[in-house]
Amino acid sequence: MSQYHLNYLEQLEAESIYIFREVAAQFEKPALLFSGGKDSIVMVHLARKAFAPGKIPFPLVHVDTGHNFPEALQFRDWLANEVGATLVVRKVEDTIKQRSLTEPKGKFPSRNWLQTYTLLDTIEEFAFDACIGGARRDEEKARAKERIFSVRDEFGQWNPKLQRPELWNIYNGRIHKGENVRVFPISNWTELDIWNYIRKEKIDLPSIYFAHDREVIEHEGQLVAMSEYVQPSADDKIITKRVRYRTVGDMTCTAAVESNASNLDEVIEEIIATRISERGETRIDDKVTEAAMEDRKKNGYF
Amino acid sequence: MDLLRFITAGSVDDGKSTLIGRLLYDSKNILIDQLEALEKSTKNRADGSVDLALLTDGLRAEREQGITIDVAYRYFSTPKRKFIIADAPGHVQYTRNMITGASNANLIIILVDARQGVVEQTRRHSIIASLLKIKHVVVAVNKMDLVEYSQDVYNNILIDYAEVAKQLGLNNVTYIPISALNGDNIVDKSETITWYEGKPLLEFLEAVEIDNDINLTDARFQVQLVIRPQTEELHDYRGYAGTVTSGTYKVGDKVIVLPAGIETTISTLEAGGKQVDEVFAPQSVTIQLADDIDISRGDSIVKSDNQPQVSNELDVLLCWMDDKPLIPGNKYYLQHGSRLVRSVVKHVEYKLDVNSLQQQPVEGNVKLNEVVKAVIKTASPVVFDSYDKLSENGSAVLIDETSNSTVAAVLIK
Incomplete structure (x- = not known):
């Protein structure tokens, strides 16, 4: 093998850095949508490399549903400070009040759908013309079809039948006033790639990604953390289990997995051995209809 | 571990999506819940069979119509390689989507239906592979089960395709007889096709040499x-x-x-x-x-001792990708990597018949999916190499100034 060889992680990294730089060069007001999960933490790491020794030239924007894990919020604040980035936080709670939106009800009242309103308001408030997101194409079938530069109309809507051809490594970010582009620099990464990269680069993560004891209730085979946002029924048993999180979203729509994996090697070993996909195992919100993600994207979702 | 990007191309019913489904399924890259979702959608089908094609068709319209409209990207890995598949639609009206998927591919798998042999679509897909200079071509002769695994049928297709390859200057062609439906020669060597001595498809994909595909000479x-x-x-x-x-x-x-x-x-x-x-x-x-x-x-x-060309007049092949026609004399942005310049398509010399490679006169405007030879003049100079010499520095796109759409793939001559 020649000395001029990049392995697959180095190739993915080079591609993502290229995309970050295109965003910074082509747009006037980009923003990085930061969820607090491992994918957006990896994105911050890549952005830092892309612009070193300078600072990341756009803010981190967090749409806070109010249902986040406290560990993820603490980590968010620490990371923004660590990399010297501006952090913009907009709360779904405020949008609900301002726009008198109806809160979802039920045992696990998910604000996932309502995030879109806050996101679109935030885009308008700051006039962001590009929003960088951490979606990966391996996550879900509709995402597998979305371009890396995905043009959204003024309502934030994705039109899957009118996507621009995206050729070679040429990204066309030209838009009309009022439109914006969602950019997905880690489109070509898989869950395992992310974990292997985190290990290779020694990237810090919130503690909930590793095994810990937690009070949970069992819901249709999934373990949901007890919190003030969950409304257990009388017959739900609250049990303490050793768990970790494979994805980190809202406390109401993210399930934990039973695990003893307390470090990266053990987590990666478990992921290689698992036979259930990331979203299937841990997301309570994707199962409703077969086209759930496609529908949300058409409405302006990430 | 390295990374191989490939595209699958075939006609509407050649079993392309089934092939990808089979690759993922037999290499254990399909997970339990994805299988469950698959079985759920299969329950709605009249014959009750599991349709592996449903794994790749992501949009509602695609599932409804049973066709692939846009490029879907799929990911899988084996201990030897990580693979990115661009699953591109085969029909002529989606040529632009196929070019999109093909532009980043190291390798193309061209599916041929053993019952049909080399048909017009096979030629068109091969022409696109040759225009875009895809380095490796695999001709997968599919549905061998429907021709009783006949070696004669297979050999005749080889002879026919070798003629196409010769005409197009495709040198790196590998032939594999398969049945995507039954899993013959996909991941495991077929027990039925005993006369075939080569590798099954996945083993070939794991082994094909791609290190030399990157030009390390011209900086x-x-x-x-x-x-x-x-x-x-x-x-x-x-x-x-x-x-x-x-x-x-x-x-x-x-x-x-x-x-x-x-x-x-x-x-x-x-x-x-x-x-x-x-x-x-x-x-x-x-x-x-x-x-x-x-x-x-x-x-x-x-x-300083190895310089590309610098010019504001470019001889190009244009693959037109917009519903609105190309009107010679119109102005477009030309984006060549990170360089964006205004340009005008000065004149169109001829049209390339993508089924025969023959040059034909252009009557009127250039329409969607047509490939033409043209001359572009740019407002400031472009620094380039010919696509045939160094594709990475010989490719560009045209952007409509008013709609902002990407309207053409540009291969600089």
Whole structure:
């Protein structure tokens, strides 16, 4: 093998850095949508490399549903400070009040759908013309079809039948006033790639990604953390289990997995051995209809 | 572990999606819940069979119509390689989507239905592979089960395709007889096709040599953006950030900045925020130069002793991708990597018949999915190589100034 060889992680990294730089060069007001999960933490790491020794030239924007894990919020604040980035936080709670939106009800009242309103308001408030997101194409079938530069109309809507051809490594970010582009620099990464990269680069993560004891209730085979946002029924048993999180979203729509994996090697070993996909195992919100993600994207979702 | 990107191409019913489903399924890259979702959608089918094609068709309209409309990307890995599949639609009306998927592929799998043999679509897909200079071609002769695994049928297809390959100058062609439906020669060697001595498809994909596909001879680098931190300790720092398109660069190399033509020397190189002595394609790097010169996005930094062409008149092949026709004399933006210039399509010389490769006169405007030879004049010079010599620096797109759509793939002659 020649000395001029990049392995697959180095190739993915080079591609993502290229995309970050295109965003910074082509747009006037980009923003990085930061969820607090491992994918957006990896994105911050890549952005830092892309612009070193300078600072990341756009803010981190967090749409806070109010249902986040406290560990993820603490980590968010620490990371923004660590990399010297501006952090913009907009709360779904405020949008609900301002726009008198109806809160979802039920045992696990998910604000996932309502995030879109806050996101679109935030885009308008700051006039962001590009929003960088951490979606990966391996996550879900509709995402597998979305371009890396995905043009959204003024309502934030994705039109899957009118996507621009995206050729070679040429990204066309030209838009009309009022439109914006969602950019997905880690489109070509898989869950395992992310974990292997985190290990290779020694990237810090919130503690909930590793095994810990937690009070949970069992819901249709999934373990949901007890919190003030969950409304257990009388017959739900609250049990303490050793768990970790494979994805980190809202406390109401993210399930934990039973695990003893307390470090990266053990987590990666478990992921290689698992036979259930990331979203299937841990997301309570994707199962409703077969086209759930496609529908949300058409409405302006990430 | 390295990375192989490939595209699958075939006609509507050649079983392309079934092939991908089979690759994922037999290599254990389909997970339980994805299978459950698959079985759920299969329950709605009249015959009750599991349709592996449903794994790849992501949009509602695709599932409803049972066809693939847009490129879907699929990911799987084996202990030897990570694979990215571009699953592109086969029908002629989706040629632009196929070109989109093909533009980044190291390898193309062209599916041929054993019952049909080499048909018009096979020729068209092969022509696109040859135009885009895809380095490796696999002709997978599918549905062998429907021709009783006949070696004669297979051999006749080989003879027919060899003629196509010769005509198109495709050198690296590998033939594999398969049945995607039954899993013959996909992951495991077929027990029925005993007369075939080659590797099954996956084993071939794991082994095909791709290291030499990257040109390490002709050093090309385009500036994406200028990094100027302007902090106290870095107030003189000016780094030119970009990706090494091809070749290698060392600290101390004598370089020339194009199109301005100013010579200087590389003073430092950084990759991933760390200083290094040498960088190579396709790394994302930052270059600092010994002299303070005016350089901006879209400029090229190349070695003084190996220079690309610089011109504002380009001979090109255009693959037209927009519903609105190309009207000769119209102005478009030409985006060549990070360089964006205004341009005008001066005239269209001929149309290339994508089924026969024959040159035909152009009557009127150029329509969607047509490939034409044209001359483009640009408002400022473009720094390029011919696509045939160095595809990474010979490709561009045209953008409609009013709709902002990407309307053409440009291969510079």
